[in-house]
Amino acid sequence: MDLWPENLTTNRIKSPVTILKEQAALLGQKTQDVVQAQVRSIKPASPGYQETSAEEERRLRYEFCILAPALGNYRYKLFTVFHNVDLYPAGFTLDEGIAEEMEDDRFEKRETEVSAKSEEEFFEILKEILRSERTGEIIQVLFSQSADVQGDLQ
Numbered sequence: 100m101d102l103w104p105e106n107l108t109t110n111r112i113k114s115p116v117t118i119l120k121e122q123a124a125l126l127g128q129k130t131q132d133v134v135q136a137q138v139r140s141i142k143p144a145s146p147g148y149q150e151t152s153a154e155e156e157r158r159l160r161y162e163f164c165i166l167a168p169a170l171g172n173y174r175y176k177l178f179t180v181f182h183n184v185d186l187y188p189a190g191f192t193l194d195e196g197i198a199e200e201m202e203d204d205r206f207e208k209r210e211t212e213v214s215a216k217s218e219e220e221f222f223e224i225l226k227e228i229l230r231s232e233r234t235g236e237i238i239q240v241l242f243s244q245s246a247d248v249q250g251d252l253q
Contacts, residue, residue, distance in 0.1 A: 115180050115189045115221055116140075116161050122229060123163070126238070134241045135166045141179065158183055165237055169245035175237055178228060188216045191224060196233035 116138060123136035141160040160181045167173045182189040191213050198211040215221035228234060
């Protein structure tokens, strides 16, 4: 006898990792894969991960990195996203340069964490991060250096 409800897979909410992966794919398209973005799951045993409480151990964490394949797969971590099974609120731990650009009533000066209470807020914060001057500078520098390296190889 099946006691599970029929609608377990309908009305699916778009998860933060799905949104991040969509945006990662778009960067590769915009740069003809000279500069790419990668989303990686961070597990509690990963280097750089610090366990602080049982609640934090239950969080899902993802890194959003800018990647330059021509530069030996150079990787720059732009931000980390974390959330519990409920998806929202979802937190962002930002690159300091991006955090400084985004300083407003969401977080105090020098704080690098900001929280999205809903999918809509998640999109807004992500848009701000991806369109920040710092993000653009990182991509432009990596694109330029990659093009130089690729030109040297031809």
